[in-house]
Amino acid sequence: MDKKTENLSRRKFVKNSSIVSGGLFLAPSILSATPLYKKEKMLKLAVIGCGGRGTGAASQALKADENVKLVAMADAFQDRLDDSFNNLSKMFDDKRIDVKPSNKFVGFGSYKKAIDEADVIILATPPGFRPQHFEYAIEQGKHVFMEKPVATDVPGIKKVLATARKADEKNLNVVVGLQRHYQLNYQETFKRIQEGEIGKILSGQVYWDGAGVWVRPRQENWTEMEYQMRNWYYFNWLCGDHILEQHIHNIDVANWFIGEYPISAQGMGGREVRKGIDHGNIFDRHFVEFVYPGGAIISSQCRHQPGCMSRVSESFQGATGNSYTDAGNKAILTSYSNGQLFNHNGEDDKNPYQVEHNKLFASIRSGGHINDAENGAKSTMTAILGRMATYTGKVVTWEEAMNSKQVLVPVEDGLTWDSVAPVLPDADGKYVIPVPGVTTLI
Amino acid sequence: MGMSCALIIAQDPGNYTQDIQGLGWSIDMVFVEGGSFNMGAAKNDTSRDENEKPMHEVSVDDFWMAEYEVTWEQYDSFVYGRFGTEQFKSESKLADLGIDAVTGATAPYVDMSFGMGKGSFPATNMTQYAAIMYCKWITAKTGVFYRLPTEAEWEYVCKKGGTDKKTSLKEVAWFGENSNGKYNKTGTKKPNSLGIYDMLGNVSEWVLDQYSSDFYTKSPKENPWNIPSELYPRVVRGGSWKDTSGKLCCTSRQKSKSNWKMQDPQIPKSNWWYTDAPFIGFRIVRPKTQPSKTQIEKYWLEAIVDYGMN
Numbered sequence: 001m002d003k004k005t006e007n008l009s010r011r012k013f014v015k016n017s018s019i020v021s022g023g024l025f026l027a028p029s030i031l032s033a034t035p036l037y038k039k040e041k042m043l044k045l046a047v048i049g050c051g052g053r054g055t056g057a058a059s060q061a062l063k064a065d066e067n068v069k070l071v072a073m074a075d076a077f078q079d080r081l082d083d084s085f086n087n088l089s090k091m092f093d094d095k096r097i098d099v100k101p102s103n104k105f106v107g108f109g110s111y112k113k114a115i116d117e118a119d120v121i122i123l124a125t126p127p128g129f130r131p132q133h134f135e136y137a138i139e140q141g142k143h144v145f146m147e148k149p150v151a152t153d154v155p156g157i158k159k160v161l162a163t164a165r166k167a168d169e170k171n172l173n174v175v176v177g178l179q180r181h182y183q184l185n186y187q188e189t190f191k192r193i194q195e196g197e198i199g200k201i202l203s204g205q206v207y208w209d210g211a212g213v214w215v216r217p218r219q220e221n222w223t224e225m226e227y228q229m230r231n232w233y234y235f236n237w238l239c240g241d242h243i244l245e246q247h248i249h250n251i252d253v254a255n256w257f258i259g260e261y262p263i264s265a266q267g268m269g270g271r272e273v274r275k276g277i278d279h280g281n282i283f284d285r286h287f288v289e290f291v292y293p294g295g296a297i298i299s300s301q302c303r304h305q306p307g308c309m310s311r312v313s314e315s316f317q318g319a320t321g322n323s324y325t326d327a328g329n330k331a332i333l334t335s336y337s338n339g340q341l342f343n344h345n346g347e348d349d350k351n352p353y354q355v356e357h358n359k360l361f362a363s364i365r366s367g368g369h370i371n372d373a374e375n376g377a378k379s380t381m382t383a384i385l386g387r388m389a390t391y392t393g394k395v396v397t398w399e400e401a402m403n404s405k406q407v408l409v410p411v412e413d414g415l416t417w418d419s420v421a422p423v424l425p426d427a428d429g430k431y432v433i434p435v436p437g438v439t440t441l442i
Numbered sequence: 443m444g445m446s447c448a449l450i451i452a453q454d455p456g457n458y459t460q461d462i463q464g465l466g467w468s469i470d471m472v473f474v475e476g477g478s479f480n481m482g483a484a485k486n487d488t489s490r491d492e493n494e495k496p497m498h499e500v501s502v503d504d505f506w507m508a509e510y511e512v513t514w515e516q517y518d519s520f521v522y523g524r525f526g527t528e529q530f531k532s533e534s535k536l537a538d539l540g541i542d543a544v545t546g547a548t549a550p551y552v553d554m555s556f557g558m559g560k561g562s563f564p565a566t567n568m569t570q571y572a573a574i575m576y577c578k579w580i581t582a583k584t585g586v587f588y589r590l591p592t593e594a595e596w597e598y599v600c601k602k603g604g605t606d607k608k609t610s611l612k613e614v615a616w617f618g619e620n621s622n623g624k625y626n627k628t629g630t631k632k633p634n635s636l637g638i639y640d641m642l643g644n645v646s647e648w649v650l651d652q653y654s655s656d657f658y659t660k661s662p663k664e665n666p667w668n669i670p671s672e673l674y675p676r677v678v679r680g681g682s683w684k685d686t687s688g689k690l691c692c693t694s695r696q697k698s699k700s701n702w703k704m705q706d707p708q709i710p711k712s713n714w715w716y717t718d719a720p721f722i723g724f725r726i727v728r729p730k731t732q733p734s735k736t737q738i739e740k741y742w743l744e745a746i747v748d749y750g751m752n
Contacts, residue, residue, distance in 0.1 A: 052709060055709040056707045057707075058709075059749070059750065087747075090747075091749045177707075210549075210551055210552060210553065211522070211549040212549060213551060214548070307518070310552070310553035310555065312553050326556070326557070328556050328705070328720070329718075330556075351705075352705075353704075
């Protein structure tokens with residue numbers, strides 16, 4: 001449609017509307033000068049971390065509210081930022097993707113400049129840096145969507161918890177990408193468990209068993225720091241290990257449905273299959289028992305080994321019945337004595353990745369207050385507790401874990417590609433891997 | 443090997459088993475003599491959708507069709523396979539088959555079987571592009587040209603085999619009324635009269651065509667194929683374990699949807715996997731007369747980037 005036709009059809013629309021509404025009280029001249037609706041503020045969006053997920057979250061934010069435009073982008077790498085910008089530009093017109101070249105910020109520390117430019121911030125870098133980014137965004141008074149996990153070490157968790165309280169004080173909205181909270185089959189199951197349909201939860205099994213994820217092999221022209229940042233999944237300080245990066249979703253469901261966070265954990269883990277030169281220092285499997293204050297015990301397992309059983313789901317046993325949920329919109333509740341209580345029909349359920357942005361922007365528009373950050377931090381902490389248990393082979397209490405002073409992540413400002421990386425390979429290119437029974441650092 | 447194989451085919455184009463070296467499984471292929479048939483549903487059949495009309499006569503050439511849907515055991519060999527040159531036929535042989543490279547699927551992040559079973563259960567959740575790449579991979583390993591069926595070939599086999607004319611649909615198909623909410627092992631219902639299993643039900647099957655509701659009004663008569671140019675929608679056939687009986691019909695046409703990637707949180711979305719289509723699978727065919735290199739190249743459809751905007 002060219003501009004002329006667009007104007008014509010707009011006039012026609014206005015004219016027709018005035019007829020429908022009676023057309024009695026508005027002269028055409030007034031009509032053309034005064035909008036019929038209250039004009040909403042254009043909200044400016046910035047994305048920090050322009051990988052596939054950051055790009056996906058940006059597109060969902062833009063779809064959630066038509067008066068949102070992307071104005072700033074930040075990434076450690078120029079190529080990642082450019083790919084993201086190009087992809088978004090194919091999806092939305094330049095009124096929605098309004099990122100001037102001077103608002104594309106690349107390198108360590110670039111997040112601050114992008115956050116300064118916007119009202120709503122998407123935080124989607126590798127999780128190690130999340131606490132620093134979240135702290136700055138809330139300090140600057142911005143609303144935030146941040147991906148899970150929200151930290152990789154305990155000092156990071158504490159920073160997120162403190163910042164969450166500041167967000168409350170400032171009435172800022174924070175949505176965390178634990179999207180099962182925004183998915184109908186999970187919401188329905190939670191409600192029914194709350195109402196006592198299966199009784200008090202006594203035990204459960206939560207799973208993220210799969211084949212694993214991408215690898216970005218080392219290239220000769222990369223410094224050690226660039227290599228770790230590119231191949232971030234395999235470095236604990238950046239990723240938190242896959243018990244955080246993926247399995248947090250299922251552990252978080254256990255916390256949510258039980259309504260508590262664990263008091264202790266013990267478990268086992270290691271690397272047996274995925275232990276190549278480009279697999280950094282993370283495990284390929286973890287199995288953890290979490291003990292909850294009310295007595296529930298949850299078995300948590302996550303595995304990255306091709307060719308083995310795949311399963312991503314949560315099962316709980318209550319006093320009178322059990323539940324099964326998975327991300328494929330499934331939810332089944334069964335009574336031990338009366339058979340099936342509930343079988344969710346998820347055929348037409350909305351995409352939870354979209355719903356979480358719809359809720360965020362609706363809350364911003366209505367002056368509401370969503371703050372997922374505390375739960376995001378505590379569920380991340382639960383996964384860290386599990387990781388501490390598998391790395392050490394010891395029983396670790398929540399209290400001990402929260403007292404950990406171990407800093408995995410350096411301060412981002414001031415880092416360069418030539419900075420010394422937090423972990424370094426030996427002469428064979430291998431990193432120190434935690435050894436249960438030997439490793440004490442938690 | 444190639445010579446003797448060709449000789450046998452020339453004498454008796456019957457059924458055969460395609461061995462695939464080093465993988466521990468093979469593919470049973472059923473010969474289907476081509477011919478003319480009335481594609482689509484009759485004008486006065488009010489039980490059928492408008493997109494199945496008009497009924498129109500088309501012809502298809504001879505081909506073989508796989509007796510069974512592709513299983514997880516087979517598909518995982520591709521997903522987790524090795525792709526070094528030693529895994530495939532010689533470069534010159536591949537060039538004749540229009541293949542300059544074979545790319546493997548990315549490993550999925552979640553369980554694509556949705557807990558319904560792997561091994562000899564049908565593979566699911568792959569995109570049409572991934573299914574085509576599987577055909578290319580089998581072609582590169584065997585030196586024999588395999589591809590997805592066209593929509594016309596699929597319907598021809600379904601009708602010729604009288605698949606939906608059985609006294610009871612429940613004898614030949616797993617669908618909403620008997621599947622108990624999941625797919626089943628391939629070949630556990632009765633085959634159609636050509637000896638081909640699970641044409642209807644179990645998993646819906648990819649064909650090669652772009653879906654357009656009015657293609658039948660303009661379809662060519664010989665070997666029709668609506669060559670895709672858009673990512674969505676493309677055609678799937680046969681209905682699945684979750685469908686009602688109305689979709690388990692030789693003429694029923696279903697189409698792919700972008701919300702089958704709902705749980706893929708990335709942009710661009712995966713070229714290889716759906717996250718919400720545990721009811722989509724496929725089977726392969728082999729034309730009796732191997733097409734020219736130029737023709738074969740047309741079948742290796744390129745991936746179209748999925749921005750999740752449809």
